Amino acid sequence: MTTDPTPPFRFGQVALVGRPNVGKSTLLNALIGAELSIVSPKPQTTRHRILGIATHEQSQIAFLDTPGLHLGGKRAMNRQLNRVARQVPEEADAIVHVIAAPRWTDEDEQVWNLVSRQEAPCLLAVNKIDRVSDKADLLPFVARITETRKYAGVHYLRATHGKGLKALLSDLVKLLPEAPAQYAEDDLTDRSERFLAAEMIREQLMLRLSEELPYATTVEIEHFEQVGKLSRIAAAIWVEREGQKAIVIGAGGAQLKAIGSQARRRMEKLFGNKVFLELWVKVRENWSDDDASLKQFGYTS
Template sequence: MSETPFHAGLVAVIGRPNVGKSTLINAMVGYKVSIVSARPQTTRHRILGIDSSPDGQIVFVDTPGLHSDGKRAINRYMNRAARGALADVQLCVLVIEAGQWRDEDEAAWQVARDSGLPCVLVINKVDRIRDKGELLPFIATVTQEREFAEVFPVSAEKGVALDDLRRGLLRLLPASEPLYGEDEVTDRSERFLVAELIREQLMRQLGAELPYATTVMIERFADEERMLRISATIFVERDGQKAIVIGAGGSRMRSIGQAARLAIESQFERKVFLELWCKVREAWSDNENALRGFGYE
């Protein structure tokens, strides 16, 4: 009797902002490869999350949320990154929120449809639907005139039905050798992950609009025997924003730094010494050269 073949491939995860794409990928991989917050457009980059199991390997491609605001260079970059993720993948996963189908969901579906790839619909946050009897009519409505290879209601945050999703995705991927080593979880460097963990705290601790005017650059990353020594600069676009990030007597910067340090220590299981500065780079988010300098490729 022949053994079950190993399946592997790349799966692009798309959807409108804030439907839980990064939370889903982190849960599937079992490692925090993408930062999360309650704010939309937290994810800015194309990031791989690698889920290896005895039956196969799913290489998730996390993407910025597709959105209609293309006024600034960074918004155009994020839309390009999301659409570009559909190149060289074998499967597309469209993530939506249970009970909701908005214009941006429809736009994301059209991107998936036009790619010509098989598309799996993942209905996330089903734990927030009190009357589960509402799910079947919702699924029927969404799939009535849209073709999906399979449909999976899940809760990424609660870990509901993720094994079913994993098996379903592997069935749709080709028989293949692993694409990455079984101990690899992402294609991103430690420096990148650290910068993202700092930016996560900016998303969580600052006011409604300010986090979108911030980015982080790692100036020093020294891996010593028992400690990581990290120096990073937070860039903003105006002097008034710098004052808010620093806070009265440096209180906000200390709070951001402490929370980021704890997150980095948890991620890397090492003691961390973290230094933060804040500088102004005017209109960086609408400057293509500045974006490239900050690693938005």
């Protein structure tokens, strides 16, 4: 009696791409089992290439979360986000094109035009299927998409609840090359705690502030020190006008205090230790349309 040989170990990079606000960051977090990439209901929450690592018995996948590829937007920041979104698929062994059911927009088409030029196979992930009241509508919707666009497979997801992830992971592993793991088994990302701290502060700005203001804000970590089991962090929130500074601070400093309190809790959960966080707000006019400022704040290499 013979036994099946152990399947070969596989490693590869998988790019998660899509237009803004389709749930790429939520999907990344669900796939790696940790709240790594920041999430908010607002488009363009993700501004960086975020690597999240999922290690299993016979595979390790380095997922690359990307900013949403979007039309319009003429500021330097918008151009930089699109550059990152276009570059990442070129690094990938496989691609997941995430869309939000039941819509296919011009921006979705722009993403397809990008991934169709890559050699890496691409899966279509139809996310937010809970928003479709009659699930029978999903099949003709996807049939119209795939009639002229050749994907390596289609998956239906509700990333917020982990639905559809097991089948997606199974298909992705089959697309990856045979190779040893490139990261330690307990690694979640290649990003530093300093970077992640800035992102978690910015997440609260996205969640708590009015519709347009978050896009005029960024976060710079000015001091990060580990003292035993305590992280001492000082961060500046940059805005573009004095009036925005007053909004971020809030009446009697209440808004800034709430932002800091929630961000600190997120950091303590992810870092696994106590955090002492200091925040203040600074003004730099039109920083998001200034290449030198973008470089200082870590948006360009």
